[in-house]
Amino acid sequence: MRELTYNEAAVEAVAEEMRRDPKIFYMSTDPIPPLLKEFGPQRIKATPIAEAALTGMGIGAAGSGFRPIVDWRQVTFCFVAMDQIVNQAAKIHYMFGGQVTFPILFRASVGGGGRIAAQHSQSPYSMFMNVAGLKMYLPSTPYDMKGLLKTAIRDNSPVISFESGRLMTSKGQVPDEDYTIPLGKADVKREGSDVTVVALAWLVHEALAAAETLADEGVSVEVIDPRTLVPLDADAIRSSVQKTGRLLIADEAGPTAGFSAEVAAVVTEDAATFARLNAPVRRVCALQVPIPYSPVLENHVFPDRNRILAGIRELLAR
Amino acid sequence: MRELTYNEAAVEAVAEEMRRDPKIFYMSTDPIPPLLKEFGPQRIKATPIAEAALTGMGIGAAGSGFRPIVDWRQVTFCFVAMDQIVNQAAKIHYMFGGQVTFPILFRASVGGGGRIAAQHSQSPYSMFMNVAGLKMYLPSTPYDMKGLLKTAIRDNSPVISFESGRLMTSKGQVPDEDYTIPLGKADVKREGSDVTVVALAWLVHEALAAAETLADEGVSVEVIDPRTLVPLDADAIRSSVQKTGRLLIADEAGPTAGFSAEVAAVVTEDAATFARLNAPVRRVCALQVPIPYSPVLENHVFPDRNRILAGIRELLAR
Amino acid sequence: MTNLSPNLPPDKQREMLRKMLTIRRFEERASDDYLAGKIYGVVHCYIGEEAAAVGVCSALDHGDRIISTHRGHGHCIAKGADLKRMMAELYGRQAGYCKGKGGSMHIADFDIGMLGANGIVAGGIAIVTGAGLAAQMEGKGGVAVSFFGDGASNAGPFHECLNIAATWKLPMLYVCENNMYAAQTPAAATHALSDVASRAAGYGIPGVVVDGNDVFAVYQAAHAAVERARSGGGPTLIECKTYRWRAHTERRGQPDLRDRAEVETWMRRDPIAMLAQQLCEQGELDSAGLQAMEDEIAHALEAAVAFAEASPFPLPDQAVEDVFAS
Amino acid sequence: MTNLSPNLPPDKQREMLRKMLTIRRFEERASDDYLAGKIYGVVHCYIGEEAAAVGVCSALDHGDRIISTHRGHGHCIAKGADLKRMMAELYGRQAGYCKGKGGSMHIADFDIGMLGANGIVAGGIAIVTGAGLAAQMEGKGGVAVSFFGDGASNAGPFHECLNIAATWKLPMLYVCENNMYAAQTPAAATHALSDVASRAAGYGIPGVVVDGNDVFAVYQAAHAAVERARSGGGPTLIECKTYRWRAHTERRGQPDLRDRAEVETWMRRDPIAMLAQQLCEQGELDSAGLQAMEDEIAHALEAAVAFAEASPFPLPDQAVEDVFAS
Numbered sequence A, B: 001m002r003e004l005t006y007n008e009a010a011v012e013a014v015a016e017e018m019r020r021d022p023k024i025f026y027m028s029t030d031p032i033p034p035l036l037k038e039f040g041p042q043r044i045k046a047t048p049i050a051e052a053a054l055t056g057m058g059i060g061a062a063g064s065g066f067r068p069i070v071d072w073r074q075v076t077f078c079f080v081a082m083d084q085i086v087n088q089a090a091k092i093h094y095m096f097g098g099q100v101t102f103p104i105l106f107r108a109s110v111g112g113g114g115r116i117a118a119q120h121s122q123s124p125y126s127m128f129m130n131v132a133g134l135k136m137y138l139p140s141t142p143y144d145m146k147g148l149l150k151t152a153i154r155d156n157s158p159v160i161s162f163e164s165g166r167l168m169t170s171k172g173q174v175p176d177e178d179y180t181i182p183l184g185k186a187d188v189k190r191e192g193s194d195v196t197v198v199a200l201a202w203l204v205h206e207a208l209a210a211a212e213t214l215a216d217e218g219v220s221v222e223v224i225d226p227r228t229l230v231p232l233d234a235d236a237i238r239s240s241v242q243k244t245g246r247l248l249i250a251d252e253a254g255p256t257a258g259f260s261a262e263v264a265a266v267v268t269e270d271a272a273t274f275a276r277l278n279a280p281v282r283r284v285c286a287l288q289v290p291i292p293y294s295p296v297l298e299n300h301v302f303p304d305r306n307r308i309l310a311g312i313r314e315l316l317a318r
Numbered sequence C, D: 001m002t003n004l005s006p007n008l009p010p011d012k013q014r015e016m017l018r019k020m021l022t023i024r025r026f027e028e029r030a031s032d033d034y035l036a037g038k039i040y041g042v043v044h045c046y047i048g049e050e051a052a053a054v055g056v057c058s059a060l061d062h063g064d065r066i067i068s069t070h071r072g073h074g075h076c077i078a079k080g081a082d083l084k085r086m087m088a089e090l091y092g093r094q095a096g097y098c099k100g101k102g103g104s105m106h107i108a109d110f111d112i113g114m115l116g117a118n119g120i121v122a123g124g125i126a127i128v129t130g131a132g133l134a135a136q137m138e139g140k141g142g143v144a145v146s147f148f149g150d151g152a153s154n155a156g157p158f159h160e161c162l163n164i165a166a167t168w169k170l171p172m173l174y175v176c177e178n179n180m181y182a183a184q185t186p187a188a189a190t191h192a193l194s195d196v197a198s199r200a201a202g203y204g205i206p207g208v209v210v211d212g213n214d215v216f217a218v219y220q221a222a223h224a225a226v227e228r229a230r231s232g233g234g235p236t237l238i239e240c241k242t243y244r245w246r247a248h249t250e251r252r253g254q255p256d257l258r259d260r261a262e263v264e265t266w267m268r269r270d271p272i273a274m275l276a277q278q279l280c281e282q283g284e285l286d287s288a289g290l291q292a293m294e295d296e297i298a299h300a301l302e303a304a305v306a307f308a309e310a311s312p313f314p315l316p317d318q319a320v321e322d323v324f325a326s
């Protein structure tokens, strides 16, 4: 075990996989220096600012026997490539009847907090969740990052690695030896019995902080980190809610048709879980607005431990 | 009143508004013949196949005093313009502090049933719902189409007119005189007391057919057509569910992070509604897969009156 | 027509004719069966443009890769796809290339380097540029070919990919089939210049205009571009001037706003008739030989239809397969 | 430097210098205040490239429209934006151009025809082309200008818009500020040809390369293009060869991988020093005049900072305003 940052864990995962498999190559408008240094410009390609082309080229190279990693960098920049994502990457394996595989990994940082305003602060993962044919995850720790990223690189379908901009420099323990984390498995980040909080990325940590506070008051909070968004580990979420009877979902994205809505639906459409649900489902999300620049405004838009705390208290009051 | 098709109602709405306001012009890769005939190529512009450019140009023209209509035709084709939609149209009014308005209408047909396979059969409206800064609707009748489209053209924000491909030739009564329908108002398409069905577009008609069948069995189904997706008329949906205690959502789109998830969340997060909810929420949606070509497969993917019926029966059995 | 025949073995010349004729007869049948309700959705016919696909693909090896558009049957057949599995796909059957999931707009056969028809205008250009990148990384001299229309040449990916391919010297052919229309919209209304090929200069690559109805002219241009690509010289933009005989899609009552005289002028320059005549004049074919070829093709088509009809429809549950790779 | 001065009134020449100097001093201040934590997020400096914005905007009328990039301060100031409201925006205050919602990457002033800085590379090109379309439809001789970088010239919208503008003869200037880098990536690695202007030929429009550090050369090219555009001649692509002095963004410890000798060579061609010297040589400015100009600008900047500091931060609830037009 060593301590690595979230970002270092990602770079290490990529580097290890690239050492293992010569079919992997990497494309991005600005290469990551340590990767460029180790693997050179043939495998770490600096590209024009043409994300639609890069994404499509990744698909074509994947269908031709390679395993490309296309790093969009900020998720914002992938919208110019959306046709290639939605109409090609997601559908091509299916519409061609599965005749070849398209092992391609996309990387995209998400979230806000950097005072970089509406265009550069986005958490639009649920837009991608809605598209059938894409797997995706969003880790909250360096450990999860490395394990999921390695699994994703080895997966034979297109996978999107959403990565939290806020957590890039956050640190955590990462094993020395090779390990992977399966896609589709939630992680119980804290066990509890009174209320379930399903949280993503940075908000896992905010939820844990809120749980800590409430523990002092005798309230036991279970914090579930789904990690993978598609396929979502509905079973883990449902089991937890069956135990606690209460559900709060914390997400840095806006609520509307978001990840948080999907979790609410997954819980309330399940008869066994619905039967045990003792309080309304609660979404603690960003306000449904573009993200503003000024710190006062930006801080107001995002949820945090205090809003989670307030939300849990309201649920418990029922 | 006359009988018009859904498509005719839309064309009539555009034509009437264009007669009224010389600032309106229309861009699309293939112009609609009657509009071209009446307004000529200066106002009905045939464009290159460059939807990203058209969308952006519409935004710029809107910010310069015009009221453009950009017809993407099939929603599929707008993914090449997604950056302009998500990063520009949705955010530009907000991030510039509201200094000017961007009155622009986008048109996009959605849905399946035409055996035109994955790329041409999509219902991705929830991807747009997730983006703050866009209004949008999806009508189920010629009457609603005309009234909503006229309102949308007069709105000073970007609005997306989603239009059901399956309903294009369906007929309905449309008043002779000018009328509009406000955005954000649901319509109770059938009153009932035992179960609420929230349905969109084609599935409104399937839900009404199911309701008819069930009426014979003494079951009273309320069918709510939200019509507008953003802003969603949560009040109307909640009131209905408070009355019936049961909710089924029928949507031609896949469920994951979809419109159906949002409706489930809006209902279950509201304490008053949750308190009256007697059964799990039920989503009757397309399967979460790309849409296949072969009729057997395509038919299997989409929900219909039978699946709605089965869903309602299950809810009533609880 | 270009007098290239001395350079090409007669067998190959006849094979080019056979391929072009196969495309035409296949599509005539597909159109009939579509109107008869046996083929669903939408069918875009390539009839009139056969020389472009066949001229280019005749300059390729089996391992080279191509990508197509919504108008894809011609490229499939030119690259060597199996008529049986194509027809079964159009019929929506299990034995189709895509197990009935794709239909006319999405036929692919990766085994022969056919990376698929593609329903998004300009949607395939980047994908096949990735195949060109793969070929470059493989280092075995493979090339990749992007077929696209005049309409697609105005879309962003055209530019992004030509620039990348030129900069990275990817072994690519960009083949614009300029049939002068994008659906109903004339190219003259959407292009500042009439030659798409003139855009090549902006990337420092060759831009070649050829008579797209002259299969040897197309072959010659493609052959030169393939040589260049295989030897590390980078991409070429080839513009084939051609014309589609039919409306944009097969549909009963589908309007065709084009000038009848224009259509007829082009139909008089039938690429198949022109080639057949040349082969006859050169003594490499006679009318009996042509008839034999027709019979053989008719036979193959009957077999393809029989195969398609004999193949079962997919089972409903197969709709949930192939979403992800196993 | 281009000897254009005879055609331009001395006042206008001095005004060009004053604008360029204002941009530079504004950004030096913005950078300082950013590093001091008074300005947030990200700041991209235009220092070294001032002649491009000022040369072009000096050829425009008040009613003409422009759009900018992530590197937008120079275009704002050149088009006549108010330093006070710019600074207040950088400070995230209510009195800022965007009420604190936009910050450095999104300053806009529609009243002066400045359609905004834009954080998406190539994201503004289509928007301002729509302003050009609006100008054409208005029929009052207005023009619109798209500023963008060498990096943006490789993105799809560049191509889509140049083609549309050329075909529709829109009154547009496409001004590529080729500073030889997109973030850390050298243009030489991403462009097949060194001149972006060479792409103009593919659309049948003029493509002009100018010394982007020579404000008169830029003005001259822009002036000719504006004339052409106003008279219905359609768009022009102008490429300004220039260089940014600073790293891609202001950030402590931000690496700059560029060759120091290259940076220094360009710094010796300081567009402001070159202009000041020419004006002095022409007798239109002396060192006292220059100092007075500096003082005036310093004064204006102090006033702008004071204005910004005096303006309150937005109230939290204002975050939910302006999502939709009222």
Ligand SMILES: Cc1ncc(C[n+]2csc(CCOP(=O)(O)OP(=O)(O)O)c2C)c(N)n1
Binding pocket: B029, B049, B051, B077, B080, C069, C070, C071, C119, C120, C121, C148, C149, C150, C151, C152, C153, C179, C181, C182, C183, C248
């Ligand atoms: C991005 C996109 N926009 C619009 C369409 C609808 N569409 C299908 S084919 C076509 C015309 C294509 O013209 P061209 O590229 O010249 O090919 P051709 O049909 O002439 O072979 C259009 C507009 C589409 N499929 N994709």
Ligand SMILES: Cc1ncc(C[n+]2csc(CCOP(=O)(O)OP(=O)(O)O)c2C)c(N)n1
Binding pocket: A029, A049, A051, A077, A080, D069, D070, D071, D119, D120, D121, D148, D149, D150, D151, D152, D153, D179, D181, D182, D183, D248
């Ligand atoms: C679509 C997109 N991709 C990537 C980025 C990240 N990015 C911001 S500025 C920049 C470089 C832009 O280079 P250029 O266009 O030459 O402008 P310059 O910074 O040199 O003025 C990049 C890659 C972005 N903003 N948008």
Ligand SMILES: [Mg+2]
Binding pocket: C149, C150, C151, C177, C178, C179, C180, C181, C182, C183
């Ligand atoms: Mg065409």
Ligand SMILES: [Mg+2]
Binding pocket: D149, D150, D151, D177, D178, D179, D180, D181, D182, D183
């Ligand atoms: Mg640059």
